[in-house]
Amino acid sequence: MKEKRTNRREFLKVTLGAFMAGTLFNSCDLSRLKNPKTMIKSPIGPNILRPPGAVSEEHFAQKCIRCGRCGEVCPYHCIKYFDVKEAGVFSGTPYVAVLEKPCYLCMKCVYVCPTGSLVPCAKEDVRMGVAVINREICVTWQQDKTGLMCKTCFSVCPFSGVAIKIDHDFRPYIVEEYCTGCGICAYSCIADTWPENHGKKAITIMPIKWKKIKEIKLSDIKKA
Structure with missing residues (x-):
């Protein structure tokens, strides 16, 4: 019923x-x-x-x-x-x-x-949006403070190593032109479990329609 x-x-x-x-x-x-x-x-x-x-x-x-x-x-x-x-x-x-x-x-x-x-x-041509990593919240980008080295977003990405890569310090970054915007990385992000982040995820999926990908900045996420 x-x-x-x-x-x-x-x-x-x-x-x-x-x-x-x-x-x-x-x-x-x-x-x-x-x-x-x-x-x-x-x-x-x-x-x-x-x-x-x-x-x-x-x-x-x-x-x-x-x-x-x-x-x-x-x-x-x-x-x-x-x-x-x-x-x-x-x-x-x-x-x-x-x-x-x-x-x-x-x-x-x-x-x-x-x-x-x-x-x-x-699948590789899907462009729902683009992932943007907030480095001030990402536990790996803040590993000096958190003591953590998380690779969750890299591991769950359907195009790991192409849309998301790891730099020489094992920190994740987005290759914008290959990001599908599927949101799996944002959904899986563990940054919200770190007490000082107050429940905030480190990844936001921004609609591409808002502005050109290259113009998406951290300030846009803070305002959202």
């Missing part, structure tokens, strides 16, 4: 989102709005990302029909859907909250999307 109520809520949420999107986007392309960032604010942000293969955010809400197939096919149940209160016209569209459950790049979602909102691509 509880499962039926949950399914009903999901259905109503997705249906309402589709109605709102259809009403607002039927004759409106976000790319043509005078200032889309202030008129219609996307809920995508640090650690809150679109699934693999997503088209640009300015077109996503227009293309996505809120069918829910991407979430249904995901074996890891990492795909969730925005509701009206938190996303407005983006309600019903899919997202991945990587700190709750990252994307494991099974790539099933891109092949069931009926509208091309999620475009089929190889």
